[in-house]
Amino acid sequence: MTGGNKKLHVAGASDVKKNKPKVLKSSDQSPHSKNGASSKSNVATTKNHKIGSLYSGVGVVTISIVSWFVYQGYLETRVNSPLTENKVVFPTSHDFPERYWGSFRPGVYFGMKSRDTHSLLAGLMWFMPDIAAAGNLNLRHLCDQGDNLEQYGWREHDGRNFGVQVIIDKFIQLETSFITKLGGNHGGDWTARIHVEPRMKELVGQQVTLFFYLTLDDNGKGLLQPIRMIDNMDMTGIDTNQSAKFLGLSAVHGHTERLGDFRVSFHHSDQNSIVHTAFLSTTVASPNLVKDALQSGLRLMEDKRTKERHISLAGVLFPKEDTLKQPNFVVHQVTGKLPLQLEVVYESNSFAERETMLRGETYDTLLQKYRKEFRNQFESKFHLQKKGFSDEEQDFAVSAMSNLIGGIGYFYGSSKVQSVHNKEPVPYWNAPLYTAVPSRSFFPRGFLWDEGFHNLIISQWDREISFDIMAHWFDLMNVEGWIPREQILGSEARARVPDEFVVQRNNQGNPPTFFLVLDAMFKNRPVRDISTLELEQLNDMWPRLVSWYNWFNTSLHGPEPGSYYWRGRDTASVRELNPKSLSSGLDDYPRASHPTPDERHLDLRCWITLAAKVMASIADIIGRDGRKYHEAFVFLSDNKLLNAQHWSPTAKRYADFGLHSSNVTLRRPKSNPGQPKPDKIRVVLEEPTLRYVDDTFGYVNLFPLIIEILQPDSPQLGQLLLDLRSPNLLWTKYGLRSLSKTSPLYNKRNTEHDPPYWRGPIWINVNYLVVRALHHYSTVEGPHQTRATLLYNELRENLIANIFREYKRTGYIWEQYNDASGAGQGCRPFTGWSTLVLLLMSETYA
Template structure:
């Protein structure tokens, strides 16, 4: 019973603990049955939680450490990539720092290397002593028309070199309002610092002048932060000479002879003034002179009435805001009535065995000898007389070449560059550049693709100058293979460039036109292997080769297009709202119509063709030097395949080679609508601008702009002579409704929707119809090529060549005769010169066209 009762009790009260009988030492004892201890379970759970927490903490710490490492690594890489942008190429420099010194190159040490001023000279050294000429006519007491830097706004009838051999002498003519100045310099070697030189300035009255004008000539000499000058004064105001010294020149003396009547030794009456001061920079010389002028002086010749005139007086430099070293600046002013002749002599202190002074009859005899030598060399190089050009046309050819040579400049300074790895622009390493310039008045500095065309002409005259210029440019290359497109080196160059064009972007290219020059060098080697002037060419190419490899690879990678073996210019304008067609400044053809909406899908036919040329020349140079050439040959064979070219760029619809991209033709510029709240109606309203209106959405398609870009497969001779597409191009060239004019080939088809349309309210059409000489030269070069190769279009090319060559020569010569200038571009409807002038950069290629040297 008790068991049963106990059983029932246990079952009826399950909450109670059951008992167990445990045998302990032979005795049974009753004990409650125990469950697993609860504290032990909680401890296990806590341990698990702590383990997970520790794991999470460790993961977090690891992630933080990884993030910090990655952050600092990214900073390091960004910094490293930033440094690469301004780290010069590691291969040995083509030119060492002393290559342009008087010790290494005495005959080229002094020169007219200041193309941005009307007349002046300097040395090829970083901190050169500079010399120059300013002048003004003494018209009235209130009129100050000071001439110094070449300015289109000066309105001179003409100016430019008539003869310049690039080394020993030059003669320039400047036609001002009522008088003409002829500026001549002659150099003579001797001593250790580049020898002596003499200037002769001649003034004549213009036929239109009612009376002989009185003018003031201001000869000056200035130091650029190093060296010093000592003026020597006679009769209180007459500066007879200046002595000085500098690191590159040693001791020297500059003597200012008194003016004489033209072609006689008779002294002319003149008034003299001088200025001695300090200059904070060469870019401020004009302002210093202007701010020193006074009206208190009297010109009183015995044979005429007295009259007041303006002259340099006193000048106090403003206090310096920094610790910049100022240079000495001395001005010698001569006020004289035309006609006159004045000579200025520079004599080197190290020229101890000087036979006589280079002045008067000695100077005249030397000029005669040098002129004759120049004429003989010119005819030997270009044979214009043999081709039966008239004496006036030959003189025109000499002037075109001379202005190219006289436009060579020597610059030193730092570019401002912007890379994708820097928030702000940074300075490129200091560097020197010896280069020709496109225009003394508007573009007096170096441009990468322009210089390729410049050196095509100069290489025919002096291959050594070409090698030096190419070497200077490629020594500017960074370790990535990029070369700044526009060179703005030094304060003087910087003062003449709008701020928006100063910074160069490291992802932006420019056409590699130097490969045209290299092609010319290779042809000269093949044609005249034993010519004395070409003896240094092969060693030069060997030194150049590592940089060419890097340059080619940079183009081939950074400018690659969306498809294998396609190419795309970087650097198009991103602000599409204010451009009818966003510019492609990097292509050299600024506003030439491209895809209306820039995108990464674009393919540019002109760049493709530049790469065909580059790969072909790289193959030839590598083979010549015995270097591996297979990579370049493979690229050339791939790109020169006309089937691939057609696949990427031939539009069957337009029957032309075209760019490809996101494009629509239905774009217009219209005045923007500006909403003005009622409460602001009485205030000054914001200026309205022209903005782009897109009527039809763009799509990926060929860009149907027929013009210079369409011609590139022909211009760079990529097309095979039997290609039917060559026939289409030749027909487009000869079509007056498209590219043909009586004056040359226009840049954009007359029937194109973009023809002569403004790109913004401020940007007139630039490459949208006007005739450009560099492309006309390439067209004539290509026609000459296809006319000499057997093919179905050989005769057609020959006929076009003769007709186009005649038109181009006749028009440029006619415009030079009528206006006194060679121009940047020519109006397609009249042939009239327009744009900047003088433009004796690639427009001077007219000499090669006349000579039929391609």
């Protein structure tokens, strides 16, 4: 572990020990007097010595106790003390004005946000009044699998200038798009357009209600002043009874410290299609409560002229005691006949040379320009048209990447963390995080090992965005070199995570997949081809990479040199069939049945081998001393050592090693009559022994292939390739299953409540890594080159075909795929690492 204060403190503690006063024995406490002093004098002298020794001993004990408490306090603070190295993120988001505003709220169907710690938030909700069930509006807001939308996601999104999303609800189709435009001193302008069409002809003229709201992020301070539509209208010639139709907002004037003064205006494409407008102006405690606040502000109102009833917002709504409070939540409602369009225009008052408002034809022209540039750039980077993919397949790939880019969020807050030295969880420091998310519906927050896979794609699209994301993650590193593996920052993110999953523990760290990204970005690139900005960023990142590498190498080391094991497995678990290894990223993948410090985990060893290799490479690029990393890579990639520690000669496969029994099951204990049935518990039917975990074959066994450690002429490589194609093991026509059919825990529940996760289903991230490795071995001479080539082509085609087929069938890219049918399963949309299908299509591996 690293940290400047530790050295200082340990030195102080050793000094206390070294200078500890000697406690004299009783025989030493009565020295004879040279001048023949009386025995009484000798007794007095002896007494004084005893008293002095007593005080001295008490002093030593006191110092020791104080030192112990000080040291314990020091250990307790390490988990939430930031690394003292310079930050990697640039000081302000305004250094990237073209990425200051964006759709940085991935957990909502549509929302806008700035990259500020306490941003202005904009968002959309909707429902159909004619379809709403009694007491249930089916109000859409947060991305939720329970809404059962037929499809939603970004069709195009460049991460900078624009995005176009299609949402297919039961009776309507919404297209939500936005454009940002630079200008002024506060990030420029943006416009959002919501266009709603009926899905069936008979629904033309039916009503739909849109709510577009503005609020301030957690603890955000500012002014939101609603301007009513009727106040800004010329009512001449308009029947006064019609004024009930125009109760909504024409605009909101606002001010925050970072944005200065701004104006948000609302525009309807066809006033004749408007049935009713209204607004709400109130306060909310936090952004995750906006839906509740909106619903509490709804009333059933009657139009005095037409006698029609409308579900309408109540206008100004404050509790009596809050009448002097400034609103921090303002909503514009429009109810209109299908088709319906709303444009929301945000304008910064610092934008001095604005020619025309960004709406109508101006918006159309600029949007078409951005879309054309986006398509051209996509083809120039991924070459799918050149590779012969159909228009439909290209649209699928464009949408896959756009969903990943459009799922990038900006979060601010603190994690809850805990070490073995803390009795209770403690807050991490408040920090921003710019990151993609695995799933907008189920995981709309940052995950460390997922983000490495995400950035294999993002770095191919926009290296600047990728560097910015990595910088934010590395700035979350504490003094130990540890990064919390799951980031739940801010009230919106926290509200969607059960309490038991919030706390992050510093002995658990996800696989260092950012080394995959850095390897892909700089592999085989001459220094002359690397930009000055990238060299500067690598130099800024270097001290944190060193600390991160050191954390893995020292905190997760195993019982012998070159061995490592994941921490965090529950040694006392009685309900788990096989204690989970969450920190490995592979959750319930079978390990040694009885966790001990004698374990050797194959995948972790390979991850650290990759880390050493990439550290040596980056050191060469930026002129640092990388000898120790090169030596570590040579040591860890030595096939003889690898075989000695992980090759099972009996099973002829690489494997974990540990205290293991193959004969373990779940059984329900007997219960007394009338009592609830107890949960099933684990029963070990055969005593465990220290051995290879070679009864299991799955993703972990492939890691020496995946990380490309094996020599091209390795007999073990040949055996792995043979096993890879066996249909009784991992091979299916849809991709590689995560665990072989012959493994004892194949498709077994880990508890009676937990379905199998990494015990059979097909996962795209690991399949991509295998395809990438097969491509590598197909290009180097050796006895296995031909077999690697055949496997590469077949596996790649199987994966692409199945993911595309399921997308056409269901409208979504999925978290995982069934190994028996190929059907998508888990959560949806999962446009995190499943988006790696794009790199499979484009054959991008470095």
